[in-house]
Amino acid sequence: MDSTSITSITARLDAVRGGDVRTRDRVCDEVVAELLTAGTPPAFEVRSADLRGDPFFICADRYWRGRFEERPTAGTALRCARWMARHVREESWGVVAEQWALGNGFLNRGSVxxxxxxxxxxxxxxxxxxxxxxxxxxxxxxxxxxxxxxxNFCFDELHGFLAYAPSAVAAGSLRAAPVYTALQSLAAFGSRSLTVAYASELLERAWSAPDRTRHTVDICLNGLAFAAPFDGQGELLRAYASLAVEGWPDDHTFHSRLATGLHMCGRHDAALDSIDTAFVLLAASPTASLGVLQNQYLTQRDAIQEGRLRALRDAEQQARWERQDAANTQLERSLHTSSVRAVEVVAVFTAAIAFAVGSLQVTLTGDLPLSDRLWLLAAQGVGLALFALLIVGGTWVITRSHRRGRNGGE
Structure with a gap:
């Protein structure tokens, strides 16, 4: 492409800077088509990573996306990295590298x-x-x-690649970048062979880095969301995602992660609010993976809705069980009380019969004087009364201790 064409492209992109979004997108698409047809990469300088307002970055982003779609190989990544060394400003290189490398890796995940x-x-x-x-x-x-x-959720392979691959070793000092540590944390959380403590340490190191980027935060939350299950996972994801939403309130991904954390914590209504917010923000987002993310969010919303309905059914079932348990307890108490009363009645009735039979024998037989017979009847009556009271008192003491033990167990 000659210098005249390069000058023309620069002028066209300058003309749509800050203008109508549809006009800007149309001009960027036209420029990208011309560059891809000519087989020539952009010759202009990229000064930012603004996908919403910088037509030069938008144009370069779409150009390299097309190149990666055509040949999703490490060779294309190498050519892109070389181009970046000459055309991306120093202060923007890190953010652009994360955007293009991780983004195009996601879009071309089918060819590993x-x-x-x-x-x-x-x-x-x-x-x-x-x-x-x-x-x-x-x-x-x-x-x-x-x-x-x-x-592709290849956590163990990712962990080994980041630790030992020749390209990773050749990255040298850049391996200390927060985004690299976040990727290590994600791999550790997803692995079944690495500990949660190790993954959490990497997460905290990446999250607390003063130069952390938006992609660093995204990968940290991604690791927590898809980690092998562990105690406190939902609350930890909810806490970190809440901080991310505070820092990037217009980021649909972070609202989606917050919805996941809330769902794990059983806060289904709040989770529905968050995923609905993610849908609204996604519709206004200039992302290349709109369809993929929409399907993911729909699946996530269905899972939250199902969890909400299941929680309502479980709560209703729990309430039914509690009512039934209370009724069973009341019935048990009634039967127990009835049994105790029956024992007491039988004891008194038995004593009364024994007294009647004994008194008849004393009255109708023998030649004792009347006064002696009366004293004998009185002694017999007192003895039988004490017997009945002993039975009733003992029953009351036994059942009282039983009730205390049962109430203490509850």
Whole structure:
């Protein structure tokens, strides 16, 4: 592409800066189509990573997205990294690298290369880059491959790749970047062989980094959301996602993560509010994966709705069980009380019969004087009364201790 065409493209993009969104998108699409047809990458400078207002970044983003869709390989990532070294401003390089490497890795997750293929692509570099420039190229290739592994939930493979892959080792000092630590945390949370304590330590280190980026926060929440289940997972995700929403209130992804955390905590109504907010924000977001995210959010909303209905059914069933348990307890108490009363009645009735029979024998037989017979009847009556009172009192004491033990058990 000649200098006249390059000047024309720059002028056209300058003209739509800050203008109508539809006009800007149309011009960017036209420029990208021309560049892809000519097989020439953009020759202008990228000064930001603003997908909403910078037509130069939008145009470059769509151009490289098209190149990655055409050939989703480490070789394309290598060419993109070289282009970035010449055309992306220093202060924006890190954010642009995360956006393009991780984003295109997600979009092209269906074609995962081996670590050896990534290493060969890095070794085939012929631009003679050394030092910081070489580390940036290796870092970009590593993030691109990590984006694919992350999107496919290959947690153990991701952990090994970040630790030992030649491209990861070649990234050198850039491995200390918060986004790299966040990826390690995600891999550790998803792995069944690494501990939650280790993953949480990496998460805290990435989250508390003063130069953390939006992608760092996203990966941290992603790791918590898809971690192997552990105690306190839902509350931890809810707490971190709430902080993310406070920092980026217009980010649909963070509202979706908050909905997941709330759902895990059983707060289904609040979770529905959050996922509905995510839908609204997604519709206004300039994202290349709109359809994919819409399907994910729909699935998530269905799961929250199902959880809400299940919780309502469980609460209703629990209330029914409690009512039945109360009725059973009342019936048990009634039967127990009736049994005690029956024992007491039988004891008194038995004593009365014994007294009647004994008194007849004393009255109708023998030749004792009347006064002696009366004293004998009185003694017999007192003895039988004491017997009845002993039976009734003992029954009362036994049942009283039983009731105390049962109430204490409750």
């Amino acid at each position: 290369e081996s670590a050896e293929q990534v290493a060969r692509a890095l070794a085939d570099a012929t631009d003679g880059a050394t030092g910081a420039a070489a580390e940036r190229v290796a870092f970009f290739l590593t993030l691109y491959q990590a984006g694919k592994l992350r999107a």
